Amino acid sequence: MTSTPMPAPTPGTPVAPAGQAPADSGLQAGNLIQPGTRTGETMIAIDNVSKWYGEFQVLTNCTTSVAKGEVVVVCGPSGSGKSTLIKTVNALEPFQKGQITVAGTKVLDKSTNLPKLRSRVGMVFQHFELFPHLSITDNLTIAQRKVLGRGAEDARKRGLDLLARVGLSAHAHKFPGQLSGGQQQRVAIARALAMNPVVMLFDEPTSALDPEMVGEVLDVMVELAKEGMTMMVVTHEMGFARKVADRVIFMDRGEIVEDAHKDDFFGKPRSERAQTFLSKILQH
Amino acid sequence: MNYNWNWGIFFEPSPEGTGTYADMLLSGLLWTIVTALCSWVMAFTIGSLIGVMRTLPSKTANAIGTAYVELFRNIPLLVQMFLWYFVLPEVLPQSWGTWLKQLPNAPFYTGVVCLGFFTASRVAEQVRAGIQALPRGQRMAGTAMGFTVAQTYRYVLLPNAYRIILPPLTSEFLNNLKNTSVALTIGLLELTARARSMQEFSFQVFEAFTAATILYVLINLVVITAASFIERSVAVPGQR
Numbered sequence: 449m450t451s452t453p454m455p456a457p458t459p460g461t462p463v464a465p466a467g468q469a470p471a472d473s474g475l476q477a478g479n480l481i482q483p484g485t486r487t488g489e490t491m492i493a494i495d496n497v498s499k500w501y502g503e504f505q506v507l508t509n510c511t512t513s514v515a516k517g518e519v520v521v522v523c524g525p526s527g528s529g530k531s532t533l534i535k536t537v538n539a540l541e542p543f544q545k546g547q548i549t550v551a552g553t554k555v556l557d558k559s560t561n562l563p564k565l566r567s568r569v570g571m572v573f574q575h576f577e578l579f580p581h582l583s584i585t586d587n588l589t590i591a592q593r594k595v596l597g598r599g600a601e602d603a604r605k606r607g608l609d610l611l612a613r614v615g616l617s618a619h620a621h622k623f624p625g626q627l628s629g630g631q632q633q634r635v636a637i638a639r640a641l642a643m644n645p646v647v648m649l650f651d652e653p654t655s656a657l658d659p660e661m662v663g664e665v666l667d668v669m670v671e672l673a674k675e676g677m678t679m680m681v682v683t684h685e686m687g688f689a690r691k692v693a694d695r696v697i698f699m700d701r702g703e704i705v706e707d708a709h710k711d712d713f714f715g716k717p718r719s720e721r722a723q724t725f726l727s728k729i730l731q732h
Numbered sequence: 733m734n735y736n737w738n739w740g741i742f743f744e745p746s747p748e749g750t751g752t753y754a755d756m757l758l759s760g761l762l763w764t765i766v767t768a769l770c771s772w773v774m775a776f777t778i779g780s781l782i783g784v785m786r787t788l789p790s791k792t793a794n795a796i797g798t799a800y801v802e803l804f805r806n807i808p809l810l811v812q813m814f815l816w817y818f819v820l821p822e823v824l825p826q827s828w829g830t831w832l833k834q835l836p837n838a839p840f841y842t843g844v845v846c847l848g849f850f851t852a853s854r855v856a857e858q859v860r861a862g863i864q865a866l867p868r869g870q871r872m873a874g875t876a877m878g879f880t881v882a883q884t885y886r887y888v889l890l891p892n893a894y895r896i897i898l899p900p901l902t903s904e905f906l907n908n909l910k911n912t913s914v915a916l917t918i919g920l921l922e923l924t925a926r927a928r929s930m931q932e933f934s935f936q937v938f939e940a941f942t943a944a945t946i947l948y949v950l951i952n953l954v955v956i957t958a959a960s961f962i963e964r965s966v967a968v969p970g971q972r
Contacts, residue, residue: 535872538876540872540875540876563875563878563879563880564878566875566876566877566878567877567878568878569876571873571876573869573872573873573876574869575867575869577867577869577870577872577873578873579870579873579874579887579888579892580892580968580971581891581892581895581968590877590887591877591878591879594879594883594887595877595878595879595883596878622969622970623968623969623970623971624970625968625969625970625971626969626970627970639877643877643878
């Protein structure tokens, strides 16, 4: 995947340069996400992170980084800490040691405005977590209005544009309970994108789906990756990893065992644990 | 049984001087309704607050919430009524106590406050149960969108929790309405008190309490109808 550098407003720049339309207006140009420009700029830096639940250590000295525009897949056996690790990035899970920096903002810092940081980090959950009492439109607009302070009309327009992008325009007036799992997850992705995130986190986005719905969600994610969105994805979908990932991180027992380019990882994982894991999930 | 039935008693003038026995019962009904509504507003507000506190990560908030609930639901309502009405004015500084005792309509205010605090402890438990019944991911999703804790409760958790607990809250409202009768012990002239005085004046005990029973049932039917209307109007399409 290649992306040409373009003179786009830097994601996360609070105020657009004078004379230039605000970052939101990428929307009119048919460009619904912040274009990534593979400049090597680090978007997420995870530095020596450790986390304990009481006596039990769930993360041990995890260090890695995600560059702007990069797609990193995190895999590993269940209980390996991959979901926990991805949730530390927007401080949904607190951690006791180390530091994480997202787009220049330190997560573990008393002066950091966490809600503000989180509003710039899109997150997609295993069980979708749409707000069941709100219509699809309201799901797409409520955080834009209440967190970013956008006007109702602006928020609605952006929400509906993104809904069209995930192919669900016809369902705008419905409620989450009236959609299939795959549709709900696509709405959840649109809801996260509506906030103009600088990075997207996916926590097993297809694990709760019926097999026939996995494809439609992965398609949206592939598109997103092609457009240059910075993504960190916890998933067991190795086909997706092969197709769009730049790097694969393999975790086991709270440690990052392997952090490699995808070709190296799928070609010949260095560690025995990763080899065993791969042989198990690629068996069928 | 040697009993002199007289269903016409309701239209006879009451010994109070103005109006009939029926008017007397209806005025009691009115006090019952007003007391129930006022105490419910209090119970719902305090109960929601305490219930939310018990679901916050803060240990202090939790401790305060737990202490409140255990204090107010573990003392019999009748005892609480006496504590507020007879004991509180004595343990307060003298001038405050005197002010309380001289308050016009003191049984009403005391009854409302007592019922409000008591029912709040029960509402709090239901609000807590409603919030805890939601998937853990809902709070996470709200937080991840950038909502503050308050916004997460306001826009995500509470709208869903209240929908879940609407049926038990209706029961709680009915309980609160019937519990107003306990306030007769501190002199509130609500429906049961009025039925009792009617019986004492007229000796028509069956008629008086039949009327009171019917009035309680009727008013509860109104509440139940209203509640099921509310349930239907806030129901989320596609759920359950």
